[in-house]
Amino acid sequence: MHSEFWHDKWSKKEIGFHLDEVNKVLLKYWPDMHLAAGSKVLLPLCGKTLDLFWLREAGYCVVGIELSEIALDELAAQLTAELDIAIEKNREGEQVFYRGEGVLLIAGDFFNVSRELLQRELGGDIDAVYDRAALVALPESMRRQYSQHLHALSNGAPQMLVTLDYDQNLMDGPPFALSDAEVHAHYDALYTLTLTEERELIEQEPRFKARGLTSFKQRLYFLR
Template sequence: MDKMEPSFWENRWREGKTAFHEGAVNVHLARHFPALKLDPGARVFLPLCGKSVDIDWLLARGCRVSGSELSKEAVVAVFERLEVTPDIERVRDLHRYASNGLVVWQGDFFKLRNTDLGPVEAVYDRAALVAMPPSMRDSYVGHLRRLCGPVPQLLVTYDYDQARMDGPPFAVPERDMRAQYEDAFEIDPLSSVDIYGALADRCSGQEQSWCLRPALD
């Protein structure tokens, strides 16, 4: 099955093949969220958010959260875990789930518009760039910029021998990450840890985090 097709990801969720899902808050988010220097109540966008508990962590710290996720199963799981009943609205081919400072757009990320998303103050990308095969990265990064404009990002990537494991998540070594972002951002390395959790059963390497700040003209 083509990994660029939505059906690939829908099947992964349906079959429980979600080694990319973390059952705990991401270590880089917990350590480095202050690097984004956000005001209280800032809205943070999580592309391809899945059912991440990072959403809960951000909400508990007073952030408003917007996410985009293809899988209806994952979106429903988020609101069930939070024990809230969302308002659900259909917008073109997307469904907007919203409650208590959280909005998740269920459907194809590339069909989301900036007028749908509205203003955000930062992007937290733990699972989106690494979900894209190299052939899709230009499209992903370009669409993300159109959605969010020039806002800081906390970005998490993986660096491992791609020949030893077929993604996703895909390896995005530093040179490839910089090729996508350094034209518009100042890039600060934050930390690097050994790959852990369920993904460690499939490969060894580094999970890395970066703070991307919009470059001054």
């Protein structure tokens, strides 16, 4: 999947994947991460998610990496308007940085962001990762590379991972279907995985039901 696909989605405002509310799984289970206030939380492929907003309000230092500058322009504007956080935007080479108190956003290719860059910006390593819509946004050919890069980027920090699973013969992604077996294949060598919740969402997803799906499962994992 090429970057042009996502740039086109954002430029045309075809962002049905964006939720206009904080994810209920985050609200319910984030306390189980047991993170101290001020901990640095990475949200890969973050879009303009309100989950980042919620985490910043909860007292964490939030780090978002996103391909689309349009998405981060909107997210930065909202952080300024609603949380009164001054955000400074700077273009540095192929990346655009948005810096504010407790906020670091990077527009650019996720795979071009390094652990060393984050250490320089943050004064240390990432403390935790929240992956709600990143792994499921990538085709199978990219997911192995992503999982390994994320592990290196975060220095193996614990993760809260949310995935989706359905019959991909009936509908193609994104979001892409991830089986429990595939999640274990990507992460068993790197973490201890705990499947904390599996929930059937098909009755809450009429747009996917209309495309022929009879099951649309959400799974929540903790990776430590």
